[in-house]
Amino acid sequence: MTTSTLSLMLAAALLAPAPALAARYDPDADRAALRQAATLSHSTVVDATGRALEPEQVPAITAGLDEGLRLAQAASAAARSLDAAAQKRAAEMEAGVKASSELKIKELSEPIAAERLRRERLSAEHEELKTKVEGLPDEDKKKLLPLLAKAANALGSAADALRPLESSVKIMSEQALEMKEARQDALGPFSEVASGASGVIARAEDLPAPLAEAKARLGALGQEPRNVARNRAWEKLELLRGITSGLFQAADRACNRADDFRRRSASYEKAFSVFEDARRGASSGPAGAKALLDEAHKTLALVRERLKKP
8 A cells, every 4th residue: 555545545434524523412391391390299199188087078089199190101201212312422422432432533633743844854954954955165055045035934934833732632532531521411310310210210100009909999988997098098099209319319300410420421512522623623634734845855855966066
């Protein structure tokens, strides 16, 4: 494989677009739906079970329990949506951190660093030749000094071309670290969103069986002995209150941690945006500087060749 072919392949790889940043993470709609459904589920069950345990109250109690179950299932759906969005955002953050790895930055920085080193060598060669030319007779100096000036201009322009590329690489390294730290900071609230959502879903799944048993025991109210019938019904009603209370607490935790996750995600997003701007700047590569250094090299070679002539 020729050097020119390898250079073209490397340039193509470096100019390939990075994955685009997904839409900003915003859990507010899911948080609002989850908090409302969980709150109403618990309050509806509490209100229903707060009624007097008398046969005439059974229809109202039963209707309240059914509504509490419906709201719990709505909370479960909102929790799934909240968790899915957080999972998606976490995956995007992980992918972004991988895309900003040291290896990826190195792929961009090495060609730039190579041209910087080449410029330094050519600058040293320029100074060496300039010293030699200064020692020549005036007539010979007049012929060679313009060539040295031409080489100096090319070297200066090459330095100007490399400077923003080197700045972009530096920014990439800094922002890659910011992205990594933001993602690490986000792992805590992210895991709590997942656990809170799982708690909501589990509590919603816990409701149907004891609710059916509660309805059956409510149907026995009025039967003798009445106190026993009330106590047996209350046992199941109290269990339902506990389940919906746990559902509300899990929902509250998931909603709060989702807001924390959003803040940490915003820090990551800012760093990612700056990193991408810098990556695009560095991805242009040192082709412009290379052309200028090629020109300087040829000019200095011409000066050296003329110095050899008697």
